[in-house]
Amino acid sequence: MPEHGVPEGVISREDLAKLAALFDRSEYALDPLSLSAKEAESQFEDEVLMLFRERVEPHYSSISFTVFRCKVRSLCRAYLRQNSP
Amino acid sequence: MKTCLNFDDLLQINRPQIDEMQRVGESFPDPNSPSACEAFTQQVRLVEGLLRQTYRVAVALTKKTEDLREIAEIWSHMSDFCNSTLQALVSLKHPYPYCGTPQLYDLALDYKLACDKRHRGVLEEITCQSTEFPKGLFPEKI
Numbered sequence: 429m430p431e432h433g434v435p436e437g438v439i440s441r442e443d444l445a446k447l448a449a450l451f452d453r454s455e456y457a458l459d460p461l462s463l464s465a466k467e468a469e470s471q472f473e474d475e476v477l478m479l480f481r482e483r484v485e486p487h488y489s490s491i492s493f494t495v496f497r498c499k500v501r502s503l504c505r506a507y508l509r510q511n512s513p
Numbered sequence: 514m515k516t517c518l519n520f521d522d523l524l525q526i527n528r529p530q531i532d533e534m535q536r537v538g539e540s541f542p543d544p545n546s547p548s549a550c551e552a553f554t555q556q557v558r559l560v561e562g563l564l565r566q567t568y569r570v571a572v573a574l575t576k577k578t579e580d581l582r583e584i585a586e587i588w589s590h591m592s593d594f595c596n597s598t599l600q601a602l603v604s605l606k607h608p609y610p611y612c613g614t615p616q617l618y619d620l621a622l623d624y625k626l627a628c629d630k631r632h633r634g635v636l637e638e639i640t641c642q643s644t645e646f647p648k649g650l651f652p653e654k655i
Contacts (some may be wrong), residue, residue: 441652453635458569460627461620484577488647494628498641499651501579507655509579 438483439500444507447475451504476500520574524594527563535601543628544608553605557613560598561620568595568624575631583637588632595625630637 450472457465481494518526534556541549571591575584598621606614 437652438650439652441655444652444655455631456616459565460568484650488650491646493649494637495641495644498638499573499646500643502638502641502655506579508576510655511578513576513615 439479443479444500444503445499445511446512447472447489448504448507449503450475452508455501455504456508515636518570520590523570523591524565527594528597529565530563530628531597531601535605538605538609541647550609550612550615550627553609553614554612557617561613561617564595564598564617564621567591568628581635581642585632585635585639587627588635592625592628592632594629595621 434442437442453468453470454465454472459465476497477493480493480501484491484496485493521583534553537556538544538553541552543549544553571587575587578584578587580615597616602618606618609635
């Protein structure tokens, strides 16, 4: 159930939180060459592709994967800024 | 204390250490002498520490910054810093093959590639900023 009556999206806040955690471990890794950073990057890309194929592509034909991925990256940045301790 | 440095200030402070590494490397007529390798190894370690630390600062700044153009600029400048390290090492990695030189060269190259990847990613995000997305695709509140 969405919090405070705010409508959820096709991509939910939970999805975004999960993606943001992976984005944090890869894009903002203090050591970009670490195994953790590389694994997180790979998982992030897999998750974004899966969400696009399962929930976006079938309903929003005008949105390309590249544009969707860009938006997800920007939302992850915003999510981390707003929700970091 | 409210005085602060920006990323360009930090790069300006750190760059002379790369020049110093190059100067020390070129100052020995015989790079194979133990004293040459010892002195050069010390410089290599200093630059390696600086490279890692400067990258971490770049990460911290890009995480805080909202402006995508500013983020792109930070990664571009960090990439230039890595490139300066590479340029300094090009002529030194062969005379000093056993003083940590090839390892620092590889590290600077890998860090440069990481910076370039992040820079490209941000540029793509800037391009997509004007794209309209259908209402309901993403959560309204993050």
